[in-house]
Amino acid sequence: MPAAYAQYWRINLLTMLEYRANFAMWFVFTVVYHAVALGALYVTMRQFPSMNGWTFREMFFLYALWMSGHELHNAVFFQIVSVPEFVREGQFDRFLVRPLDALFQILIVPQQLLPDGLVLAIVTLCVAVPFAGLKVTPLVVLFIALIVCGGALIDLGISLAVATVSFWFVRVDTLRWAVMSLEQDFTRYPISIYARGVRVVLAFVLPFAFMNYFPATFLLQKQETGLGLNPIVGLLTPAIGLAWFGVSYAFWGAGLRRYQGTGS
Amino acid sequence: MTPYWEFAKKAFAREATYRFEVFTNVGSLILRVYLLRCLWTALYAQNAAPLNLPLHAMITYATVALLMSLVLEIDGTRLIREKLHDGSIATDLMKPIDLPLYFFSDGMGRTLLYAVLVIPTLLCALLLVRIDVPSPHVLAAFALSFALAYCVNFVLNFCMNAVAFWTLETFAIQLIVRWVSDLLSGQIIPLTLFPGIAGRVLFALPFAAIYSTPLLLYVGIIPQSQWASAFAVQIIWLLAFGAIATLLWRAASRRIVVQGG
Numbered sequence: 001m002p003a004a005y006a007q008y009w010r011i012n013l014l015t016m017l018e019y020r021a022n023f024a025m026w027f028v029f030t031v032v033y034h035a036v037a038l039g040a041l042y043v044t045m046r047q048f049p050s051m052n053g054w055t056f057r058e059m060f061f062l063y064a065l066w067m068s069g070h071e072l073h074n075a076v077f078f079q080i081v082s083v084p085e086f087v088r089e090g091q092f093d094r095f096l097v098r099p100l101d102a103l104f105q106i107l108i109v110p111q112q113l114l115p116d117g118l119v120l121a122i123v124t125l126c127v128a129v130p131f132a133g134l135k136v137t138p139l140v141v142l143f144i145a146l147i148v149c150g151g152a153l154i155d156l157g158i159s160l161a162v163a164t165v166s167f168w169f170v171r172v173d174t175l176r177w178a179v180m181s182l183e184q185d186f187t188r189y190p191i192s193i194y195a196r197g198v199r200v201v202l203a204f205v206l207p208f209a210f211m212n213y214f215p216a217t218f219l220l221q222k223q224e225t226g227l228g229l230n231p232i233v234g235l236l237t238p239a240i241g242l243a244w245f246g247v248s249y250a251f252w253g254a255g256l257r258r259y260q261g262t263g264s
Numbered sequence: 265m266t267p268y269w270e271f272a273k274k275a276f277a278r279e280a281t282y283r284f285e286v287f288t289n290v291g292s293l294i295l296r297v298y299l300l301r302c303l304w305t306a307l308y309a310q311n312a313a314p315l316n317l318p319l320h321a322m323i324t325y326a327t328v329a330l331l332m333s334l335v336l337e338i339d340g341t342r343l344i345r346e347k348l349h350d351g352s353i354a355t356d357l358m359k360p361i362d363l364p365l366y367f368f369s370d371g372m373g374r375t376l377l378y379a380v381l382v383i384p385t386l387l388c389a390l391l392l393v394r395i396d397v398p399s400p401h402v403l404a405a406f407a408l409s410f411a412l413a414y415c416v417n418f419v420l421n422f423c424m425n426a427v428a429f430w431t432l433e434t435f436a437i438q439l440i441v442r443w444v445s446d447l448l449s450g451q452i453i454p455l456t457l458f459p460g461i462a463g464r465v466l467f468a469l470p471f472a473a474i475y476s477t478p479l480l481l482y483v484g485i486i487p488q489s490q491w492a493s494a495f496a497v498q499i500i501w502l503l504a505f506g507a508i509a510t511l512l513w514r515a516a517s518r519r520i521v522v523q524g525g
Contacts, residue, residue, distance in 0.1 A: 029436045036443045040452045047314055047457050048307040174285040178292035185299055193306040198298075 001104060008108040016114050027116045034067060034120065037184065052192045057132045058220055059189075064121070064128035065144075065212040066187045069151020071117035073159070076152065079109050080159045081176060084166035092259075102256065103160075103249075134219060143219065146238045151211035153241030157248035158183065158206070164248075164255040187212055191226040199226045210240045267361060268369040275373025286377070290385050293330055297389045300326040317454065321483045324395040328482055329451050329475055331386060332410065334378050336417050336474065337442075341367050344425040345435070357517060364422070364513055371418060398482060405491055409478040412498040416473045419505040426509065429516035450476030456485060470505065473498045 016023050038060065045056040054062070083106060086092040095102040125144070129136060162179055166172045187208045191199045202209040203226075217224045218234030280286070301323055308319040317325070344367060347353040356363060389395075398406075424438050431437075446452055449471035458466055466472060477494050480486045486494050 025436050029440055032440045032443055036447045036452075040447055043457055043459075044307070044453055046459060048311040050310045052306050052310070169284055171282060171284060174282075174288045178288045182292055182295055185296060189303060189306075193302045194299075195302070198302075 001100070004100075004108055012114070023114055023116065026114065027120075030071075030117045030120055034063075034124070037188065038063060041188065052190050052225065053222070054190050058216070058222075061128045061132035061134070061220065062190070062212050062216045063188060064125045065147065065216055066151065066184075068118075068121040068125050068144075068148040069211045070155055070184075071121035072148055072152035073155035075115040075118040077107060077156045077159065079106050080156070080163050082106070082109065083163035084172045084176075087166050088171075096256075096259075103252065132220060140219065143215070143235070147211075147215040147234075150237035150239070150241035153238075153245045154207055154211050155183075157241075157244040160245070160248045160252050164252045167255040167259050183208055190217075194226075203227060207240050207244055210234075210237045268365055271366055272369040272373035272376070275370040276377050279374045279377045286381065289334070289378075290381055290388075293334060293385060294388050294392070297327055297330055298392050300330070301393050314457065316485055317456065317483070320394070320396055322454075323393050325454055325479055325483050327389055327393050327395050329479055331382050331389070332413075332475060332478065333451060334382055334385060335375055336414065338371070338375050338378055339421050339425070339438070341371055341418070341422045341425040343367055343370050344422070345428045348428050363517075364509075367422070368418065375414075396483070398484065402481065402484070402488075405488075406478050406482045409481050409495065409498065412495065412502060413474045413478050416470065416498060416502050416505065419502065419509045420470070420474075422509045423505060423512055426512040426516050429512075429519065445471045445474065448472075449474045450479060454479070454485075456480070470501045473501045 041059060041063065042056060045051065045059065049055065051059060080103075083092070086095075086106070095105045098105060125148075129140075129144070134140065158179060159176070162172060162176045165175065169175075186194075186202065191202050191209050191213050194202070199209075203214075209226075213226070214224070214229075214231070214234035215237050216222075216234070218231040222231065224231045224233075304319060304322045304326065308322070313319065344353070347356060356366075397403075421438075424441060427437070448466055448469060450466075451474075455463060455466045455472060455476045457463075467476070477486070477498055481491065481494065
């Protein structure tokens with residue numbers, strides 16, 4: 001499996017060199033996507049400098065942390081979004097008859113996917129850390145790396161769950177799009193701005209708050225005012241990510257057992 | 265006109281079969297209404313309010329903007345791109361119909377479905393937020409401005425999709441323009457919040473004619489004395505992009521390259 005995976009990245013990078021114009025366009029696309037979000041945040045917070053005690057600099061870090069987890073997920077696990085298409089077109093059945101894990105096979109379908117977003121996210125994070133006044137120590141770097149990996153797993157759990165839904169409902173593109181953009185919107189702000197029920201959902205049901213809010217609260221040494229938890233819970237992100245992925249993978253497994261194909 | 269009416273009806277029916285998608289769109293819009301209510305309420309509670317935009321006006325602005333997006337985010341001319349990709353545009357050009365008008369009626373049909381959905385969506389949103397209802401003549405001015413905004417948006421989309429005749433791939437460019445225009449058109453935040461020169465530049469761009477003008481009319485930031493000039497600017501943009509769209513279409517239909525098919 002590791003050899004197949006290395007081969008997959010080799011093909012990916014070679015494709016990238018082949019389609020440089022395409023790569024440039026998608027890079028602009030990624031830049032614009034995040035620049036619009038940050039631009040809107042900047043303009044808003046120029047007028048309203050405090051968001052439940054968070055400044056723009058802290059909010060920027062909050063965003064960068066989410067962005068890194070999300071873009072790591074996009075770089076490594078993005079093919080999962082093709083599952084509905086594979087199911088619709090009947091290609092999915094091919095994965096089931098080969099002697100390798102179906103999910104792993106999907107992750108290594110070559111698709112001209114480039115880690116442009118991840119590169120951009122790392123750059124953003126490198127700007128955001130000193131911008132938010134965070135001291136860079138080896139321990140902080142290690143924490144952030146672990147949190148980003150945990151965040152990517154949380155994202156993976158969601159996209160795997162959405163992909164599994166496509167075994168029953170064939171057209172889930174809109175659902176995927178809605179979930180992704182709602183995730184981006186709801187993780188942009190400290191959870192204390194929401195009603196209590198929504199805070200609980202974001203912390204424990206769909207644990208997006210662990211992608212950025214809890215870790216940022218801990219790293220920036222802020223009070224956790226959303227649920228009154230000890231900020232140290234921010235360090236649980238990798239564990240939450242693993243657990244959440246586990247649940248989602250079980251759902252995927254159940255879906256696979258019931259999968260009947262579309263007959264196409 | 266009959267065939268075009270039929271095209272619109274067909275598009276409406278086609279779109280209505282994807283019930284799951286329709287519910288997802290409406291559901292995520294409602295969640296976003298909730299998000300914006302929380303956001304603005306928190307921001308207004310801890311900071312000084314901007315001069316002419318109290319909290320209730322801001323929440324009204326945000327909610328109406330989202331409802332407008334239900335209609336405006338529909339890319340009425342997506343069909344051009346799709347037909348270029350599968351090559352069916354070649355046979356369509358031979359049919360005795362006016363293709364741009366066909367695209368318009370198809371877009372209208374799909375848009376109408378979402379226009380109908382505005383009502384239940386509004387009712388759901390009203391469970392979460394209270395929005396200001398201005399006097400009837402302001403509402404009428406808003407309706408007119410919104411209709412103009414729809415047309416400006418349509419011709420802008422038409423131009424972008426028509427570019428596919430040359431590049432064959434416009435999806436990424438289109439998404440980029442969509443996101444930029446969400447910010448620059450005042451859909452996400454009112455353009456009045458942008459500082460100094462940036463603000464003035466934004467009001468001079470065509471994007472402002474899509475969301476900002478109807479919305480600022482609605483919340484009363486554009487007073488009655490300036491309505492005429494607001495409409496005039498929208499009409500100028502409509503005519504300008506309408507002219508560009510016509511030129512693009514003429515040039516495009518002369519050079520068709522079908523991609524495989």
